[in-house]
Amino acid sequence: MEVETNPKEVGLCPDRLERVDAWMRRYVETGRLAGLSVAVMRGGKTAFFRAHGQADLARSRPFTADTILRIYSMTKPLTSLAVLMLYEEGRFQLDDPVSRFLPEFTEMLVMTGGNRARLETEPALRAITIRDLLTHTSGLTYGFMEATLVDALYRRDEIDFQTSNLPLGELVARLARQPLLAQPGTEWNYSVATDVLGHLVAVVSGQDFGEFMRARILRPLRMHDTDFFVPQEKRDRFAANYAFDREGRLRLYDDSVGSRFLTPPPLASGGGGLVSTAGDYLRFCRMILNLGELDGVRLLGRKTVELMLTNHLPGDLAAMGQPRFAESSYAGIGFGLGVSVMLDPARAQIVGTPGEVSWGGVASTSFWIDPDEDMAVVLMTQLVPSSALPLRRELRVLTYAALES
Structure with missing residues (x-):
């Protein structure tokens, strides 16, 4: 990906964008990040793209424009796009029970209390809908939360869409046998819901989910380096993933050699299975800013994109129970169909625009799209967890500060 325009031509201050470059260099020079890239697009043109540091410290591979990274939960908006493409074909309505297509989710139970020896449950008051899955209000959860009895059941039964050796349908069936964390529609809980949506796409389309994504989204958008694994010929561009040790130094979390992302997985995880590049993901952002084309x-109609970017919660995340984890803050932030939605920058305590959408991945990757400003930003790096550094909030301030008109 190359810079396509002088920042001033799209209303961005070049001097202020250089603050982004200095910020990037500081993180690399102080050893808090191995490497990173930032791309800023406005008016459909890339006005800033820089990469600094190393993609692989042990092998001295530089972080470049085409470095391939694990984007984890930045997979979710693309899976949600797949669902909405089928919605536009008239295959289902958003308020349809998912059990219409996945009967294993019929007559779900909801946890009400108890302990590991004896869990207390009650029947779900209503069915889980497709919209519930898109908005993380289905009552599902993640096993890695390690906060509730339901989380513990997920870990006991090895319900992990990232590492499982089971086919997608079998793992979803195992998931459906677990109780829900909350009544459908009542709480916002980050969850494996988007992995269930991947299976829904496969069932409704009659096509393997991974191949649907390649044929219907990735190839048409020319996201040529985005897939559920890194092929042999691209392995020298694959980054290592890092975490901090107890002394705050970078340690290897997942090597670029021997990683599970180097071979086709048993299942394609719609919730977190993709690898991608900054340039590829910016093409997805550009399609959204162009309202589906x-x-x-054209992948989606204009009205469907508008629906996707609209808050579908009765309030913000903070009003929907007690979120235990999200790739977002809670106050002032709502949720659309697969993306968070800025409702109130003052409540979120961060500069931004009502209606701006975003999400990130656990390895600190992030993107946001601001339709009002006709702007998108993509941050790529590899550091787990995403809460280790305030990268997203800092970069948001730096990029918005560069707006001149």
Whole structure:
């Protein structure tokens, strides 16, 4: 990906964008990040793209424009796009029970208390809908939360869409046998819901989910380096993933050699299975800003994109129970169909625009799209967890500060 325009031509201050470059260099020079890239697009043109540091410290591979990274939960908006494409084909309505297509989710139970020896449950008051899955209000959870009895059941039964050796349908069936954490529609809980949506796409389309994504989204958008694994010929561009040790120094979390992302997985995880590049993901952002179309290829209609970017919660995340984890803050932030939605920058205590959408991945990758400003930003790096550094909030301030008109 190359810079396509002088920042001033799209209303961005070049001097202020250089603050982003200095910020990037500081993180690398102080050893808090191995490497990172930042891309800023406005008016459909890339006005800033820089990469600094190393993609692989042990092998001295530089972090470049085409470095391939684990984007984890930045997979979710693309899976949600797949669901909405089928919605536009008239295959289902958003308020349809998912059990219409996945009967294993019929007559779900909801945890009410108890302990590991004896869990207390009650029947779900209503069915889980497709919209519930898109908005993380289904009552599902993640096993890695380690906060509730339901989380513990997920870990006991090895319900992990990232590492499982089971086919997608079998793992979803195992998931459906677990109780829900909350009544459908009542709480916002980050969850494996988007992995269930991947299976829904496969069942409704009659096509393997991974191949649906390649054929219907990734190839049409020319996201050529985005897939559920890194092929042999691209392995020298694959980054290592890092975490901090107890002394705050970078340690290897997942090597670029021997990683599970180097071979086709038993299942394609719609919740976190993709690898990608900054340039590829910026093409997805550009398609959203263009209201469903890019370079003559239309994936969604304008009204469906508008629906996707609208808050579907009765309030913000903070009003929907007690979120235990999210790739977002809670106050002032709502949730659309697969993306968070800025409702109130003052409540969120961060500069931004009502209606701006975003999400991130556990390895500190992030993106946001601001339709009002006709702007998108993509941050790529590899550091787990995403809460280790305030990268997203800092970069948000730096990029918005560069707006001149």
